[in-house]
Amino acid sequence: MAKLRKDILWRMALLYILMVGFAVIILGKILYIQVVEGNKWKSKANELTQKDIIIEPMRGEIYSDKGKVLASSLPFYEIRFDSKAEGLDKNIYKSNVDALANCLANLFADKPANEYKAALYLGWQTGSRFQLIKRRVTYSQLKKMENFPMFKMGRNKSGFIVIQTNRRAKPFGILAERTIGYVTKERVVVGIEGAFDKYLRGKQGLELMQKLAGNVWMPVNNGNQVEPKDGYDVFTTIDINLQDVAQNALLKQLVKNNAHHGCVVLMEVETGNIKAIANLERYTNKTDDVIANPGHKSNEISYVENYNYAIGESNEPGSVFKLISMLVALDEGVIDINDTVNTGNGVTTYYGIKMKDAHRGGLGKITVKEVFSHSSNVGVSKIITNYFSDNPHRFVDRIYKLKLNEKLGLDIKGEGIPLVKDPSDSSWSGITLPWMSIGYEVKLTPLQILTVYNAVANNGRMVKPRLVKELKFHGEIIKEYPTDVIVSSICSNETLKKLKIMLESVVEEGTARNLKGAIYKIAGKTGTALIANTSHGYSDKNFKKTYQASFVGYFPSDNPKYSCIVVVSSPSNSIYYGNVVAGPIFKEIADKVYATSIDIHKPLNIAPALAGNIPVAKSGNKKDIENICKSIDIPIKTTSITSDWVSISQNQKSISLHNININPKQVPDVVGMGLRDALFLLENCGLQVKPIGKGMVKSQSIPAGTKTTNEQIIFIELG
Template structure:
């Protein structure tokens, strides 16, 4: 045999071997697909596995005292596996009548024959997950259903499948419902609104997984990853104070047939929101909480409550004194093509700045701002911005309305913007933003972010505590603060809100009555002009503990003034809260004697002016005779010491530590132009001290 023949023989053998292997494989495939299909299907049934998600228990939402204000309550729907391995025809046929009787009696809405026929049909169709009844049942009812014929055999032998659903419940009904929020029906979507949404990741926990394998007709647990329950949310809300606020507001809304209303109660020092009410008219005399969070989301023109910001600006810039006179005329005043009016018929005539604020004179306040800032409106708006009222509060609850305070140069800015802005028009703020501003005045100038949550807990242990967040450490100087605090007291003692004055404790605040803008149609709607009546303030005025705002939208019956509609709600809330919180009031402050402790710090300035001030206050001064015009001060333990502050004429002087007035005087006397940034005392200057002076050069001084 030649070499070629040997090679061909070997290749032939290899081809035959591969051909035979292919035939064997084809034979096994045909055998498997046609002749043994039933055998392997039966085998597969004995090896089925199933993974079941185990829902984590959602955490509770608690009020500040630990009362549950939102919690999960389990409910169940009953399903049935009509093809369960242990559910034989003998068992099913013997007990189906008894099961149908029990179901009909339990649910009480369908006949025995209906349930019997329905289950027989489902078994005939081979249904593995048949809904027995759409109604959800409680845990106690579940225990009763478990005892029904067939069901008592369990899942494997009776096909009984209870499906658990967690339903969110509010034990106190509508109280704070909008603030608490709610969930979608599908829990995977998380919180829908309010705190439920804001803290969904904290509340929902982590789901577990249970894996089951079916062997020889029985389900055997194979592996389980346990769920991690959600944590509890400890809010700042007080359900008792929430009830007080809601009942007080509800009564007034019904009395005046208003469209909706808001009431917010806040703790002054921390910004903790104790109560937040949002009531909306759903039917005559019927008001519900579950509609929209007006307190957070509705930014509108605030009207006269904004006059406080205007007064702070004018006082802070030293443009006006409370004793100055201003002529408000006969109650009508023209700005270009528009006429501004006071609510008092015939006007107030010539009054002081203090009276203009306390009586809420539109003309008085607008003339102060217009005459002061007409040539430099940016200065006015910059002052408002420095208070921080143009910025959102940055709340964790979604949907905060954006504050709008126009800036000169804005396309909508016009000649009448400045006077109308000064009285709360052509600006927008939400009730909570306005309250936070007034709360800062009560809190000695410190603006804090409203708090809704004070901590997170689990199994009775506090895991995390939240601290107050400062948004602006000082909205204005101490001197201005003391003046406007006095003005707010005057509103209640002598001004537009004397109807809420009382002899037990003092209230400080401001009324507001604002027309509601209707877009391009102005303020005139189909039913005439509508109003928002509001009152915002704090109490007790001498030791502020709580601040509060009440706003009532579209009151009818021809009564729409803030002092009557909103002020009376404020007074009712304040009375009841004061009675509940009297023992918690901080002690009255006592001023230390001048002989105690370290003496007060003061800005540097002219020696003769500082001497007059310290002599008037009774503070001893050291080193008076320095033969220098300008001095700096040093606070010592038993006296204030003057130190010389040389100001050479040919060099840029050191003005650090001076107030704006003195610094400007010194620099301008040396031929420099001065630009000011900030409020307070000089902490930095753009041109270094000792630099040769160039006449007409601009120097920027930075104040804090």
């Protein structure tokens, strides 16, 4: 029995030792985890329950030249309630919840106060740390909420959480939409938004979030938040009023001519500032469009901004290139504008390929100026081939000096690549030079063409087109973008004068006579070009030809302030000439710009209006009268004038001034004065003035020189 007992005790002791050892091992492991690996496991726990989230900054805004918003990030807010906020207790909740519910109901007017109270109560009862109160709250609504009961105590005491989201908006819709551009989540960048994204987007902030039940994340208010930095504002050169004019003028002609697409650029001559840029493309509504926009019909045709043709489409420009050919020929001294060219019957042949003029039967023998104004293909090609066929490098190198074989280097992406062939290229042939001279076998974008014409208007100074003037941060200028000069002088002054004469002649007596106006002059060039098809040459598979109509020029031609190019592609109503399709768009824009821009009007000639009788003048302040007479060249006689106030006598040729002696204790003589001067003098003497009628003072109820008394009433009659 003793042996059995001893055996049992030994076994129990062994079991006890094993259990104690196991406990020591567990305890040791716990201590090892707590002390040695504690930070490691805490970090892993935090990774599962806490994380830093990025706080997006407020994206900078894009403005027009006059400070109107073209693109803006509209902030919207989501309001949540944390019933377990550290500073929130039962007394605060109960004493404020009714008033808060009433304020919310009055502000949003979407449901009664008892429903808002129920939502708050649900959050309180369930201990919710992220109870939804309201989505899509505007900034103005949020500012009002900040003064609501409980809410105004701050996040820690009230438990209210504000989460901001931003949505990009363009207040002017499709106006310059493609040029303003966009940036997608996938970092697809377009237009100004894309080009200046690094400035607009600002710097991201960080906020610590804690995971709650239901996979809900709530901000942790531990003071470690990194505030985001808002983006810079971009100030463009676009005038939104002129943009509206340009876009509507373009749309009207595109619809009228059933054209595929078109573009307009309006540029300030001296600075290169782009004041308007419109790109519209024909679009047929699909079923999905009708579902998204119930007011639209399926297969309905509209025009939208899907592509920036003005900047991106590099095409054969046609006849508008003839200015460049004439610039080279004139500046190289091989022709003068009064030289004659025999265009014959308007048909010539180069290596078996016929070239024709638009004018049937030809123009015969005409001057170089007339070759240009009537846009004679035969005339221009003969000039260039006669003088440059032996050395085509001379012609091409002169074009290269204008930088037309290079991109303009615009800030925004997508500029089309220019093509000006070199005689050493394998594609150069015997027909290249004559056809290049009239705008074929060469490719340029509309904006690249406009830059050349703008240089002519700008007295030979070629400037880079500019879309952005400056960057600002909270009103302070951060960076400015000055006008860049591409070529300081594109040609000699003598050549420049001749080019201007020829450009004016196009409108005065040439292919664009329909654009001639009586008030101001336009200078420019029409263009009608066949559009090449990659598979079928200059016609489609049905042998149908498509055209590009254009007009480019500047106004007023005697003192250019604006240059403009209009290009309309594939007009399909059997009318395709530049003067008829593109010209009216240019004219409508120019007329409206001229009508609203007083600074480009010629000064009025006032002298003839004053050649007869001098206008009737009023008595009054001597300095005012002298300044007015000086500004309109009316002679005045001021002999022995010592007073600041004068009466007037006049004849047909001059005005004489006479002293009016002012005594503050006597009623002054105000007959012959205007109401403003009469009131000033009479009220300074303490009189109450009662004027009757309008115009000049004819009589006064109290004679001049009468002693004044305070608050005395005087009646003055005007007529």
